[in-house]
Every structure is written in C-alpha cells, then in structure tokens.
Amino acid sequence: MSYHQADYDVRLIQEMKGRTDFSLPPVEEGFVPEELRRASLNIPNLEENEVVRHYTNLSQMNFGVDNGFYPLGSCTMKYNPKYADVLASLPTVTDVHPAEDEEGVQGSLRLMYELERALAAISGMDAVSLQPAAGAHGEFTGMLIAKAYHDSIGEKRTEVIIPDAAHGTNPASAAMAGFDVIEIPSSPEGRVDLRALESAVSPRTAALMLTNPNTLGIFEKDILKMAETVHGAGGLLYYDGANLNAVMGRTNPGVMDFDIMHFNLHKTFATPHGGGGPGAGPVGVKAFLEPFLPSPRIVLTDGAYRFEERPRSIGKVRSFHGNFAVLVRAYAYILRCGSDGLKAASEGAVLNANYLRKRLAPKYDMPFGELRKHEFVVSARRIKEERDISALDISKRLLDHGTMAPTIYFPSLVEEALMIEPTETESMETLDRFADIMLHIADEDPEVVKDAPHNTSVRRVDEVHAAKELVLSHLRLRRRLGGDLAAMKADGDAKNCSFCATLIGTEKK
Amino acid sequence: MLKRLGIGSVEELFSDIPSSVRTDGIGIPPGMSEMEVIREVTDMLSANVTAYDRPCFMGGGVYRRFIPSAVKAIVSRSEFVTSYTPYQAEISQGMLQALFEYQSYIAELTGMEAVNSSNYDAANALGEAATMCYRVNRRRKFLIPQVISCDKRSTLRNYVSGAGMEIVEYAHDPRTGEADMEDLKRKADDDVSGVYVEVPNFLGVMDRQAAEMKAAIGDALLVVGADPISLGILKAPGDYGADIVIGEGQSLGSPMNFGGPMLGLFGCRQELVRKMPGRVIGLTRDAEGKRAFCMTLQTREQHIRRSKATSNICTNEALMAVAAAAYLAIVGRDGLRSVARSNMASARKLRDALASVKGVECPVLDAPFFNELPARLPIRPEKMSKVLMRKSIIGGIPLAKHVPEMGDCMLFAATEMTTDREIEMLVEAMEVVS
Numbered sequence: 001m002s003y004h005q006a007d008y009d010v011r012l013i014q015e016m017k018g019r020t021d022f023s024l025p026p027v028e029e030g031f032v033p034e035e036l037r038r039a040s041l042n043i044p045n046l047e048e049n050e051v052v053r054h055y056t057n058l059s060q061m062n063f064g065v066d067n068g069f070y071p072l073g074s075c076t077m078k079y080n081p082k083y084a085d086v087l088a089s090l091p092t093v094t095d096v097h098p099a100e101d102e103e104g105v106q107g108s109l110r111l112m113y114e115l116e117r118a119l120a121a122i123s124g125m126d127a128v129s130l131q132p133a134a135g136a137h138g139e140f141t142g143m144l145i146a147k148a149y150h151d152s153i154g155e156k157r158t159e160v161i162i163p164d165a166a167h168g169t170n171p172a173s174a175a176m177a178g179f180d181v182i183e184i185p186s187s188p189e190g191r192v193d194l195r196a197l198e199s200a201v202s203p204r205t206a207a208l209m210l211t212n213p214n215t216l217g218i219f220e221k222d223i224l225k226m227a228e229t230v231h232g233a234g235g236l237l238y239y240d241g242a243n244l245n246a247v248m249g250r251t252n253p254g255v256m257d258f259d260i261m262h263f264n265l266h267k268t269f270a271t272p273h274g275g276g277g278p279g280a281g282p283v284g285v286k287a288f289l290e291p292f293l294p295s296p297r298i299v300l301t302d303g304a305y306r307f308e309e310r311p312r313s314i315g316k317v318r319s320f321h322g323n324f325a326v327l328v329r330a331y332a333y334i335l336r337c338g339s340d341g342l343k344a345a346s347e348g349a350v351l352n353a354n355y356l357r358k359r360l361a362p363k364y365d366m367p368f369g370e371l372r373k374h375e376f377v378v379s380a381r382r383i384k385e386e387r388d389i390s391a392l393d394i395s396k397r398l399l400d401h402g403t404m405a406p407t408i409y410f411p412s413l414v415e416e417a418l419m420i421e422p423t424e425t426e427s428m429e430t431l432d433r434f435a436d437i438m439l440h441i442a443d444e445d446p447e448v449v450k451d452a453p454h455n456t457s458v459r460r461v462d463e464v465h466a467a468k469e470l471v472l473s474h475l476r477l478r479r480r481l482g483g484d485l486a487a488m489k490a491d492g493d494a495k496n497c498s499f500c501a502t503l504i505g506t507e508k509k
Numbered sequence: 510m511l512k513r514l515g516i517g518s519v520e521e522l523f524s525d526i527p528s529s530v531r532t533d534g535i536g537i538p539p540g541m542s543e544m545e546v547i548r549e550v551t552d553m554l555s556a557n558v559t560a561y562d563r564p565c566f567m568g569g570g571v572y573r574r575f576i577p578s579a580v581k582a583i584v585s586r587s588e589f590v591t592s593y594t595p596y597q598a599e600i601s602q603g604m605l606q607a608l609f610e611y612q613s614y615i616a617e618l619t620g621m622e623a624v625n626s627s628n629y630d631a632a633n634a635l636g637e638a639a640t641m642c643y644r645v646n647r648r649r650k651f652l653i654p655q656v657i658s659c660d661k662r663s664t665l666r667n668y669v670s671g672a673g674m675e676i677v678e679y680a681h682d683p684r685t686g687e688a689d690m691e692d693l694k695r696k697a698d699d700d701v702s703g704v705y706v707e708v709p710n711f712l713g714v715m716d717r718q719a720a721e722m723k724a725a726i727g728d729a730l731l732v733v734g735a736d737p738i739s740l741g742i743l744k745a746p747g748d749y750g751a752d753i754v755i756g757e758g759q760s761l762g763s764p765m766n767f768g769g770p771m772l773g774l775f776g777c778r779q780e781l782v783r784k785m786p787g788r789v790i791g792l793t794r795d796a797e798g799k800r801a802f803c804m805t806l807q808t809r810e811q812h813i814r815r816s817k818a819t820s821n822i823c824t825n826e827a828l829m830a831v832a833a834a835a836y837l838a839i840v841g842r843d844g845l846r847s848v849a850r851s852n853m854a855s856a857r858k859l860r861d862a863l864a865s866v867k868g869v870e871c872p873v874l875d876a877p878f879f880n881e882l883p884a885r886l887p888i889r890p891e892k893m894s895k896v897l898m899r900k901s902i903i904g905g906i907p908l909a910k911h912v913p914e915m916g917d918c919m920l921f922a923a924t925e926m927t928t929d930r931e932i933e934m935l936v937e938a939m940e941v942v943s
Contacts, residue, residue, distance in 0.1 A: 005600060013610045013838050014617075020841035022577065024925055030853030033877050035720035036708065038744045042617050045841035048579050055583040055607065055835055062603030064591030072593055080591050083543050091561035092554035098768025099567050099906050101894045104558035108767050111553055121536040133629035133769065134824035136811065144667055172811035172821035176640075178671030181816040219525045250523050251530045266824065275604040276594040276626065276788065276827030278770035295663075315663035319570060319632040319757075320768025327769075332550050338540030347519045354522055355510045371525055399600045404593075410812070428510060451796075456599040458795040463598070466793035466805040470782060472623045473609075473616035477792065 003402030006060035007457040013044070013054055014474040020045035061457040062275070063404060069430050071356075073375045073407035073419025074167065074215060076245045076267030078345075081336065084271065084329035093328050098320040102306045108324060109305035113298045115331045116282075119263055122334075122342065123244070124254015125284030128263075129293040130322040135242060136169040137317060138262025138281030139209070141294060143177035144314045145260055145285060146207045146236050148292040152312065155234065157206035163192050165216060165411040170209045170240060179206055186413055190216045190368030198229055205235035211243045212256060215411045215419070217353065217372035219247075227257035236260060236289075244268045245423070246350055246374035249343025259286050269330035280326040348424025349374040352431060356422050359435035363442040367414055375421035377414045380442075384416050387446050391416040394441055396460060397452035401437045558898060560765070564931035565903040566859070568881045568922025569658055569711070569911075570631060570757045571765050574738075575848075575925055576836070580762040583835040584828055594788070594827070598803035599795070605802035608827060609790045611834040612776075618740040619733075619754040620747020621776030625787030627826040628773025631734065631757035632661045635705065636668025637775065637786040637820055638732045638753045639676075642703030644784045644819065645730060649674045652696055652704040652729075654688060656681050656711045659911045674702065683914075685876035686710065688718040690725060697726040703753070707734035708743065711911065712920065713856070713881030714874060715743065723750025737761055737774065737833075739879050741849035753777045762836030763829045772829035783809060786820030848925050852880035855923035855932075862932045863921065866939050873918060883908060883918040888942060890919040900938040 064070075070077035087093070092107055102109065116128040132138040143160070150157045160174035161182045171181040184200050187193040191214065201208075208230045212220045220226065227237050239253040239261035245268045253261045265271050266279035273279065285293060294317055296307035337345060350373050357366060357376045364378035380391045395405030395418070407419040422431055441449060453459065471477050511518065541549070565573045584590070588603065595601030595608075612624040628634040639651045651669060653662070655678045666676060679696050680689040688706060697704065704726045706719045723731045732753045733746035738760045746754045758772030759765065777785050783806065791805030811818040840848060860882055863871035868887035872878075886893055890907035897904035909916035923932075 010606065012606070012613070013834070014613050018841075020839075020844050022840045022844035022847075024575075024844075024847050024851050027847075027851050027854035029850055030857060031877055032742055032853075033715055033717045035717050035749075036715055036743050038740070038742055041741065041842045041846065043614060043837060043842045043845070045843050046838055048577070048839055051835065051838040052579050052582060054838070055831075056586065058603035058607050059583075059586035059588040060603065061606075062588040062592055062595075063597075063600045064588045066587040066591045070593065072596075075593055077593055081543075083547055085585075085590075087547060087550045087554075090551060090554060091559050092551075092557040094764035094766055095559040095561035095573070096557050096767040097560060097565060097567040097573065097765050097903060098571055099569055100558065100903055101891075101898050103895060104898050104903065105767065107554040107556035110556065111550070114553075118537050124532070133633070133826075134822070136821040136823045137629060137633075140821055144670070147670075168810075168812035168815050168818070169821050169823050171816035172814070172818040175816040175818075176668075176671050176821050178673065221525055221527050224527075224529055247526070249532065249535050251526050251532055255530045255532055264824075272590045273593050273824070274826075274828030275589050275592045275601075275608075275831065277825040278828060279824035280769075281824075315667060316632065316660050317667055318664055318769075319630050319658065319660040319771065323769035324767035325764075325770060328550065328554075332546050334537070335549060336540055336543060336546045339535040339537050341540040342535055342537075347522075350522045351510060351514075351519055354514055358514055371522065395597065396599065399597060404600070405597050407596075453599045457602045458599055458799055458801040460796045461598040461801045461803045462793050462795065463803050463805065466791035466803050467808075469792065470623075470779070470805065471792040472612050472782070472789050472805075474613035475616040475620075476622040476779060479622065 003400065003455050005456045008057040008061065010054060010057050012474060016044055016046055016050065018044065018046040018050055021048045068402050068404065069426060069434055070404040071406050071420045071422050071434065072404060073421045074242055076421060076423055078270050078423040079425035080270055080272040081333060084332045087332050088325045088328045093325055106305055109298050111331055112327060113300060113305055115327055118334050119282055119284060122248060122252065123261060123284050124252035125261060126287040127290040127293060128282050128284045130282045130327055131294040131317055132262065132281040132283055133318055133323050134277060134279045135262055135264040135281040136173055138283045139169055139173035139240065140176055141283045141317045142238050142260040142262055143174050143179060145289055145292045147177060148314050149289055150206055157204055159204040160206055161200050161208045163210065165214055165413055166209060166211065167215065167240060167242060174209065190218050191220050192226060194222060194225060197226060201229055201233040201235060203234065205230065205233050207236040207238045209238040209240060211240035213243050213246050213373035216368055216377050217375040218368060219373055223256045242267060243374065246346055248346040250346060259289060265326055265330040270333045271326050271329040278323050278326055280323040280330065345424045352422040352424060352426055356420060356431050356435060360438055363439050375419060377411065377417050377419045379414050380416040380418060383442050389446050389449050391418050393449045393452065394418065397441045397449045398437065399453040400455045403434055403437065558903065560903055563901045563903065564934055566905045566921045566923065566935060567903050569906045569920060571768060572760050572922060572924050573765060573926050574760055576762055576764065577839045579839055580832055580835045584832045589828060589831055595804060598801065602802060605790050607831045607834055609792065609802050611830040612790060614834055614837045615774055615776055618737055618745060619735060619776045620745030621754050622779040623782040623785060624776035625785055625789050627830045628775045628787055628822065629826060630771035630773045631755060632664035634755035634773035634775045635661055635734065636665050638755050639665060639669050639674060639703060640672050641753065641784050641786060642730045643672045643674055645781060646702055648700050648702035650677055650700045651702055652677050652679050654679060654681060654706060654710060656686065656912050658711055686712045686714040686874040687716045687876055690718050690721065694725050697729060701726065701729040703730040703732050705732045705734065709736055709739055709879040712874060712883055713878040714876045715879055720749040736879065738849055738852060741845035752781060758829065758833050761833035763832050770826050770829055772826045772833060784819060787822050788825060851925040852923065855925065855927040856880040856882060858929065859921055859923040859932055862936045866936055869939065880924060881920060881922040883915060883920050885918050893919060896942050897938055902935055902938055
C-alpha cells in the first residue's frame with residue numbers, strides 16, 4: 001500500500017490574518033442610506049500568496065478522477081477530457097452576457113441548437129431544452145411538462161409511479177411538482193414487477209419514472225409492455241437519463257417509447273463534476289410535448305438563430321438559458337466521439353462492468369442474475385456475517401489504497417450494497433488492481449478494516465457529531481462558543497472541553 | 510477481457526436488449542480528432558460578440574466583473590474540478606473545508622448562520638425559499654415585488670405550483686422604485702407565508718423600505734435577495750430581520766458564461782436550518798478528535814427522504830462556491846469594500862453621462878442606487894440594443910419584458926470594469942440616434 005493523502009495543517013481561512021494585495025483605482029465614496037449602511041465586515045484581509053497556498057493545499061486533500069479510480073455507482077465518473085475545459089475557457093464562452101441581443105450571440109445559439117439536435121439523435125427524442133442545471137432539475141422540469149400536458153387535455157392526474165430502486169431524486173422531483181408518489185416493488189429478478197405496475201396504474205396516473213438499465217444495472221426487457229400499460233391508462237413515461245451511458249447506439253429512450261427524459265451531461269457526456277456541480281440536465285420530449293418545453297426555444301430562420309416564446313410553454317425553471325459552459329464541454333465531447341465513439345463508449349462501459357463483476361465474484365455476491373449493463377451492485381452480506389466487515393468498512397478501507405469507494409447502501413433492496421460503475425475510460429490494469437484490493441480487503445484483519453481509513457488526511461469522520469452540533473459556518477461557531485476563539489485557544493481552556501477542542505481545531509492528540 | 514468473461518464478442522453483453530427496442534447506431538456524424546474539435550467549436554463561437562474586448566452595460570443579476578487571476582488558478586485545480594460530491598468525507602476534506610469556508614463567508618455577508626453549499630442560481634434559490642416558507646408555516650401566499658426579473662417571476666411560479674402556493678405582487682413607488690409599504694401592509698394578511706424584497710432591487714435601487722419590512726409583515730418570513738458585492742458596504746440582511754437570504758453569486762469570481770453556471774446563494778436563520786433545501790457542510794471531528802468536515806443533515810435530502818425531502822437538489826454549483834470563497838479570500842474585507850465603492854462610483858459617472866444625452870431621461874427614479882439604473886430612451890430600447898451592438902457596444906437591458914410599464918426604459922449597469930472611455934463611447938453612440 002503506497003497511497004498517503006496530503007495532510008496539511010490548514011486553518012480555516014476565516015481564522016487567518018494578513019493584508020490584502022488586491023487593489024482598484026481609488027474612487028470617491030458614494031451615498032449609502034443610513035438604514036442600510038454596514039457597520040462592520042468580519043472577513044480577513046489576506047496576502048494572495050497565502051490564499052493560493054491555502055487552496056492548493058486543500059486541493060491536495062481532495063480526490064478527483066484525475067487522482068485515481070472513481071467507481072461511484074450511478075455517477076458515471078469517466079475521464080473528463082481537457083479539450084473541453086480549454087474550449088469552455090474561451091472568452092466567447094466566458095465573457096458573453098445572457099441578455100445580449102440575439103445578433104451578438106449567434107455562436108452560442110448555434111452551439112445550443114446543434115447540441116439539442118445531437119442529443120435528440122442520441123436519445124430518439126424529437127425536441128430538447130438545455131435549460132435545466134442538473135439531473136434533478138431536469139426531472140422537475142419533466143414533471144412540470146407532464147402536468148402541463150395533462151392539464152391541456154383537461155385531465156387532473158395526481159400520481160407518479162416510481163419503482164423502489166429508483167434514484168432518490170425521482171420521488172423528490174415528482175413530489176416537488178405536486179404529485180403523489182406511488183412506489184412499486186421490484187420483482188425477484190430485480191426488475192419492475194409488471195403485475196405491481198398494472199395494479200398501480202389508474203386514471204390518476206400522470207407518469208411512470210424509470211431508468212433503463214435500472215439502478216441494479218439490469219435492463220428492463222419488458223419496457224414496451226410497461227409503456228403499453230402506462231400509456232393505456234393515459235399516463236406518460238419519464239426516462240431518468242442517469243444510466244444512458246449503458247446503451248448508446250444499441251437502444252434509446254425514444255424507441256423504448258418514453259415521452260420525456262433528462263440527460264446528465266456531467267455523467268454520460270464527460271463534463272467534470274466540480275465536487276458537486278455544476279452539471280447540466282437537458283430535457284428531451286416527443287413531438288407532442290414540445291409546446292410545453294421551457295421558454296424560450298431556439299429556432300433557425302433565414303440562416304439566423306433566434307429565441308422564440310411559445311404560448312403553452314411551462315415558462316422558466318431558472319434564469320437564462322442553461323449551464324452554457326457545461327453545454328460547450330458536452331458538445332465538444334459529442335463531436336470528438338461521434339456516432340462511433342459514443343457507441344464504443346457504451347460498449348466499453350458495459351464490458352468493464354461485467355469484467356469487474358466477474359473478478360469480484362469469488363468474495364462478493366451479486367443478487368439478481370448475471371448479466372449487467374454499465375454498473376452492478378454486489379452485496380458484502382457474506383463478509384459481514386463471517387467477519388463483521390460492513391460495506392461501509394470496505395468503502396473506507398478502499399480509500400486507504402487511493403481509490404474512491406463505490407456508492408454504498410443503495411439501492412436498498414440489496415443488503416450491504418456496493419454499487420460499482422467503472423466506466424469505459426478505465427484500463428484493464430486499473431480494474432484488476434481495484435479487484436485485487438477488494439478481494440484483499442475481504443480477507444483482511446477485520447480490526448484494520450473497521451478502523452479505516454488510515455492513509456487519508458483525517459481518520460473516520462464523526463457524522464453524528466456534525467448533525468448534533470449543526471455548525472455550518474464560522475459565524476455559528478463563534479456564537480456557539482460565545483467568545484474569542486483565539487484567546488480560548490491560547491489559554492488552553494479549550495483543550496479541557498472536547499467539544500471546543502474539535503471546533504476550534506486544537507492540535508492532534 | 511472477453512476471454513475472461515467467456516464470450517466471443519461485446520455483442521453478447523447486449524443480448525438482454527430485445528430486438529423490438531434495438532437501434533442501429535446514432536444519427537450523428539462520426540468522431541473527429543481533438544484538433545478538429547477545437548477548431549470547429551472555436552470557429553462556431555467566434556460569431557459571439559463578447560464583453561472581453563468591448564464595453565458592456567448589461568446587468569440584471571449577471572455582471573462583467575474583474576476576476577483575480579488567482580481565483581482561476583484555484584478553481585482549475587483538477588483535484589477540485591474532477592471530484593464528485595464529497596460523500597466520502599475522509600478523502601474529500603479539501604472540498605469539504607472549501608465549501609465550509611464558502612458557507613462561512615456568505616454567513617458573514619448575510620448575517621445568516623446557516624448557509625447551504627449552493628443552489629443553481631438566484632431564481633432557483635427564490636423558488637426554493639418560497640417553498641421553504643411554506644414548510645415553515647404552512648401558509649400559501651407569497652408576496653413579491655412588482656419590479657423583478659421576469660425569469661425570477663416565471664421560475665418562482667413553477668417552484669410554488671407543487672405546493673399550491675399563490676404569488677401576490679406588491680406595488681412599488683413609481684417615483685423612487687422602492688417598495689410601496691402601504692400596499693405591502695394591506696396585502697400582508699394572515700395567509701402570507703413569506704415576503705420577498707431585493708436590495709438592491711431589480712432597478713438598482715437600494716430600497717430603504719427593506720429595513721422596515723420585518724416589522725410590517727407580522728409573523729410572515731422575510732426573504733431578502735441580496736447582491737453579494739453590495740454587501741461589502743450594505744448591512745447584512747440578518748441585521749434588519751431577514752429569515753432567509755438568497756442571491757446571485759456569479760459576481761463572486763465566476764464569469765458570465767452566457768448565464769450559466771451561476772451560483773445560487775441560500776442562507777437562513779439557524780432555527781430554520783432543518784427546513785432549508787440543499788447540501789450543507791458541517792464541522793465535526795474524526796476518530797482521533799481532529800477537526801474535520803462532512804456533509805450533514807442529509808436526512809433532509811432526496812437520497813434519504815425521497816418524496817419527503819426538503820428539495821430534490823442533488824448536483825449543485827459547488828465549484829462556483831469554491832470560486833466565491835477564493836474570490837472573497839483574495840479581495841478580503843478592504844477589497845470587497847473597494848469593489849462595492851468602485852461600482853457605485855462608475856454607476857454615478859454613467860448616470861451623469863446618460864443625463865447629458867439629448868432626449869434621454871436619467872435618472873428616472875429619485876432614490877439611492879447601487880450599480881444599476883434605468884434611463885428613458887427616445888427610441889425603442891430593443892432598437893437601441895441593435896444600434897449599440899453595431900457600434901461594438903453591449904448596451905443595457907430593455908425593460909419591457911420585466912417591468913412592462915417601463916417599456917421605454919433601458920436598465921444600465923456599471924461595474925469596477927467600466928472605464929471613463931467606455932462611458933464616453935456609449936454616450937457618443939447614443940447621441941447619434943437620439
């Protein structure tokens with residue numbers, strides 16, 4: 001084991017002191033009404049050098065795809081190509097105001113128009129809106145479209161059906177749009193239970209939300225029957241595009257008879273995830289739903305691109321036109337891959353997943369059949385029973401080897417679940433190394449594993465304590481402690497109080 | 510690999526996809542080299558008129574600002590850029606601490622102790638603030654100012670539709686652009702869940718009424734939309750009674766990017782934290798008692814609470830939040846104040862210059878303003894945009910879409926980037942058509 005994460009003794013930036021190097025040409029002070037005038041501003045002045053060091057050190061206490069293997073199930077953490085970042089940094093991307101007259105943004109509009117068409121071709125949908133900022137935002141938009149559609153034909157539909165294995169965003173988005181969520185169980189094969197679906201549909205059904213392949217990595221082969229059932233009852237089919245990376249070129253949501261979908265450009269189309277965002281969650285629909293897409297639409301007339309408002313549109317789900325810098329990256333990726341490259345990407349993703357599953361089989365059981373698509377869920381139940389090592393312990397021990405852990409305890413129908421998605425951009429050598437580590441951990445001294453991680457910048461983090469104290473800012477911390485932190489630290493009082501010691505960051509024992 | 514799997518070709522791995530839903534390839538062109546991709550996309554985008562090399566007087570929530578080079582260096586660190594949401598806290602302390610620092614900066618600026626690690630943008634934050642008010646007091650009316658961006662108005666409608674909330678607009682004083690307190694008081698009845706006010710408001714006015722609002726709205730929640738740069742010199746909304754503060758954080762170190770990604774600021778009073786949407790980073794300790802950070806209150810979030818979650822938000826704008834922290838760290842207290850002052854000074858020069866143009870009415874409003882102000886034009890503002898564009902100037906925002914009764918006005922913004930020469934160019938170009 002050779003991985004050791006950097007561990008700098010970094011203070012909170014709010015605890016640092018200095019002088020600012022920043023300056024602007026001096027100006028006269030303008031009039032600020034007294035009722036709104038600020039009396040004090042408690043943020044430190046710091047030297048630029050210190051700030052750059054601080055964040056560079058912090059970056060080294062973080063872990064990205066560029067650091068190592070990132071098999072987070074459902075997240076499609078593939079390599080983020082650098083040409084995409086270069087293009088997204090062009091002034092023609094960064095320095096364009098979203099309210100500029102159409103004449104001045106023909107380049108942006110053309111790129112968006114072309115990207116919409118490419119996504120439509122990839123998905124088998126007829127029209128795409130690039131406005132939503134993230135996958136869940138796309139789901140919410142899709143649900144608003146479903147509602148607007150049903151309203152437009154005079155139907156009051158209140159329920160959305162969602163399988164129990166679905167991503168948590170699905171029920172959350174449906175509920176936010178005002179729908180009641182009807183959850184249906186999975187069959188013993190790990191697929192949607194057709195009978196449960198049949199008994200769940202009714203004249204109240206607005207939509208079924210589904211991802212295919214599902215979160216177990218299993219292809220829902222009865223998708224057309226499900227579509228018939230839902231459409232027969234007057235409902236719509238919503239495709240959660242989180243798992244699109246499994247099937248590009250082999251099938252698509254359009255031929256599977258879905259009516260609405262979202263894409264996760266930060267998954268399938270390789271844009272970097274930024275430690276939590278930005279992403280982009282465009283929404284695609286069949287032609288009969290196009291009038292309801294968010295406004296404005298981009299149209300091409302007489303060789304010029306322009307915005308067009310549509311009377312039946314749901315309106316806006318955010319300001320402006322979408323996460324454009326993310327759209328540029330995804331468009332560049334699609335151009336680079338092309339039809340052949342995208343198909344090959346899905347092949348690679350599926351091949352890597354199946355290879356890795358096979359390598360893990362000696363120690364890790366995989367419930368629900370054999371063949372998987374781009375991801376698979378194994379259970380650490382046997383290891384837990386025999387050696388008292390849980391999925392959580394395994395995930396923490398993986399960190400010690402300089403590899404990101406899989407998604408754990410999801411989906412909940414698998415006990416001690418480890419959800420693994422290797423993606424197509426990993427070499428066989430990387431997959432073998434990961435498999436060797438996983439097999440090794442299963443046989444390791446349980447004490448070492450349960451005590452992991454050992455090689456990261458901090459040891460196992462106490463999440464219960466965080467939830468109990470709920471200190472979300474330095475302001476809260478100061479008010480919570482009710483005193484001068486520096487003084488408390490200096491006089492050593494704090495060290496007698498474990499709570500204070502933690503909060504103000506006294507030295508490691 | 511195929512051999513190990515005991516199969517002859519990759520095709521066999523797709524045997525579970527029935528022929529009835531098979532497709533034969535994708536209807537887009539084949540791939541191209543990196544060199545060609547860069548050439549093609551660069552060429553395509555070259556049709557854009559950028560604020561990089563010409564004057565820009567456009568604002569409305571998104572501003573051409575100076576971004577210190579070090580901010581870019583920090584947010585380009587690929588350990589940050591290529592990481593996922595920090596679910597595995599032990600190996601993600603860097604991102605977690607950076608986001609905690611972001612939350613801390615926004616807490617200082619707004620006076621809210623609880624800040625989330627970002628919403629998508631200000632419009633989305635407003636929508637989520639309204640539904641949060643409903644979660645707090647179960648009332649269904651939400652009051653907003655009449656002068657507001659049309660994007661926010663439309664987004665808000667969509668966000669509150671699920672909870673069955675009603676949006677009611679309160680009037681503004683047409684002379685000052687400030688909130689009409691009499692109208693607000695009339696409308697602030699027992700069914701009102703929350704009241705939204707912006708400082709500065711959409712017309713750039715530092716609305717003095719905001720400071721009096723909390724007392725005028727009973728026990729409804731006060732939601733303040735704040736511009737973070739202005740908070741360098743303006744009072745923290747928490748100091749005049751805000752329960753929730755939202756805002757657009759693009760000004761803090763992120764480029765305009767044709768409107769995305771932006772950064773939705775969201776903070777609330779500590780007592781309300783469990784009703785707050787979004788991901789939050791909390792302070793804690795590791796197994797050895799060392800200070801550490803982790804995501805907390807995840808039991809409010811979609812992956813645990815599913816349909817009962819406070820919000821569906823998962824992917825957010827974390828990297829923009831890191832940019833905001835880096836920006837505030839670099840400019841510091843003194844720098845933020847000087848940026849705010851510089852904005853005010855530029856906007857006053859702009860006002861005086863616009864006032865000198867024949868046929869242009871400026872100022873239109875009699876109230877203190879921050880860095881933006883409307884001017885009444887002798888020709889249609891939409892036409893003026895095109896005229897200015899042809900002179901290589903990005904003009905202001907035509908107001909018709911946002912504030913219909915000011916359809917003959919254009920909203921002009923100035924920032925620390927606005928030079929005297931740029932203002933001269935604007936005036937010269939406008940004089941020709943006026």
